Amino acid sequence: MPKPDAGATRRILLVEDHPVERAYLQNMLLALGYRRVAGLGSSTEAISALARQFYDVVVSDIVMGEGDGTRLPNELRRLVDVGRLKSMPPIIWISSLSDELLQSHVRLALQAGCPSAQALSKPVSRSAMQHAIKVALHSVDDVTSPRQQSVRREVIEAELSRALITGEGLSLVLQPQISLSSGRVVAAEALSRWDHPQLGAIAAADFVPAAHRLGMDRMLFTRVTDRVLEILRRMHDDDIAVPIAINASASTLCSRDLPELLEQRVGQAGLPARLVKIELTEDEPVTDWLALSSALNLLRVRGFELAMDDFGAGIASMRLFSAMPFTELKIDRDFIVHMHREPASRAVVAAAIEMGRVLGRRVVAEGVEQERDVQLLRELGCEIAQGYGVSMPLEPGAFIEFCRQH
Template sequence: MPKSEAGATRRILLVEDHPVERAYLQNMLLALGYRRVAGLGSSIEAVGALTRQYYDVLISDIVMGEGDGTRLPNDLRRLVDAGRLKSMPPIIWISSLSEELLQSHVRLALQAGCPSAQALAKPVSRGAMQQAIKVALHSMDGDTASPHQPKAVRRDLMEAALGQALVSGKGLSVVLQPQISLSTGRVVAAEALSRWTHQDWGAVPPADFVPAAHRLGLDRMLFSRVTDSVLDVLSQMQSEDIAVPIAINASASTLCSRDLPGMLEQRVGQAGLPARLLKVELTEDEPVTDWLALSSTLNLLRVRGFELAMDDFGAGIASMRLFSAMPFTELKIDRDFILHMHREAASRAVVAAAIEMGRVLGRRVVAEGVEQERDVQLLRELGCDVAQGYGISVPLDPAAFIAFCRSR
């Protein structure tokens, strides 16, 4: 049971259209020590309430008469993007729907940007509710943060500070997540992930500052900063006789720049490195608006010796068209399918199909989001040999990454 003072300060928004069930859940939350619980009967009311008041946790039914709960995550995402909501709260779904549909709604909320999402089957037990709220609160502010304040920084302030950081390079860095061969255990590649630490706010999540760079039209500048850092790491590794390709994430708009292939070739040449050590990884965080420009750039990069990876394969509706039309050398299976492949036949089928397609086309296949030993075992059975994820290694700073490569 939460400490009385903590329960008294947390704000919980409960959305349930059935008045009897709503009253039952409100009494349960009260018994658990949560004193500030607002009960509403529709997602429409919930959206309005969240624009007026910050809530630590959102608990919502899914199927409701007025305003379907399914729309909540996307409605809240739009409010955040419009600057009307500081941050999205964690969501706890409550419903009598099947487990498959519950987990589908969990993924929906996470994809929209909720810091955490869980699903509880009705009837909800007191113990399950207590644990779910504990997980939700931890995802927002841990055990020591203020219960009143969301972690999100005002968007206008963050964007101004980000612009300054990208110009100066101050506070920007990269970490590297290893990719290993599941058959040999050796490090075969890595993905560079950008990080930004502000002097007052601390570490700003990439989920916040990367989209901000796109809104500001600074994708290319961020890509350039990460490229500089990666080339420094590759040069150091070459001096130690370690040759491991490193991938840099790039949006479609960045890759539509006509001068990008020449710029990368020049910078790799100046560093005395072969082009094959620098991999360009296309992300699906924005739609492709100019297929001809993208195809032209990707083909030029391949001609000049760079390898190309397609990130989050299967997550976007354009995945198949992109992969079949563009000269990728690698596809990365979206982590969501890896996470659910053990209990969802559909996810497992997608993983198996992606691995087989890579084999037939002669492309390398990388499984993302590998977190458990059972993931490794199943991927081996399905024929996938390269993986990355927290079950293999957390993202490492350059020195730790080089040491990790030496140990392998």
């Protein structure tokens, strides 16, 4: 039982379209000591409420007559990205759906950025609700408050502009991609790192979206590209020819002059274009399909390799892969992590591998963390893997030495 004063300060948003069940759950939460419980009948109403008022926890049904609960995580992410919501609240799903679907919605909320997500089967018992609320509040109490998060976000944005202009504190690590048949390094992905003198290490999950909000995606891409070319030049001098992938958003790739400028930079470095791989991320929607298609085709004509990141995670994955000239697809790590115990995830992995085989495109499994992942991927016919199970990200010098040994 929470302390009365603690319950009195916590705001809980309950989203349930059935009025009787909503009243039952509201009374349950009140009996548990939570005094600020708002009950609404649809996710549409919930999204509007969250844009006006911060709530510590959201308790939501999934299947509702109007404003399906499945919309909630992505809509909340959108509110955060546009600055109308300070931070993502934890979500507790309540539903009569199967356990498989409940866990799928848990992953959906976590992928969107909720600090925690849980699922309770209806009818919900008082003890189950009490435990779920406790876990949810613990997840937000373990991190900074919404106000502190807002201040940190503003500081990150202000400091990122300076870092991108000066390059101070920015660095790269390289995550090897390994052939599962030979054990050799076949490529690598460049991962940005930012170590701030006062804030410390800032995760890419924080500063890459900040660059997008500031309209500085292109500047970040240029910084990474320059550093990758330096590393490739050093490797070229040592007779090591391993391509390195550079992440780029759709908006960055839609810049009309990007293919030509990239070709010039690679040429000035005395490197073949095939050593530079452009990896399209799905962290923002494609708004101009024609511009993106033109840019990708120009890059391919100029000899650059093209990879599609997080295949299967975004709704545009299939359309992108079938319509654009990619040479490689990377299976989203979430399917790799769950393929051992979820038939659906394993089926997605197998289908992606077969699609790559039929179309003659490389397939890379991301998020490979255990030996059993490697074994199953071999059985499914996947040739290339990356993740901590094959190699952690390496500093450039360590990566070059790793290539010499593999």
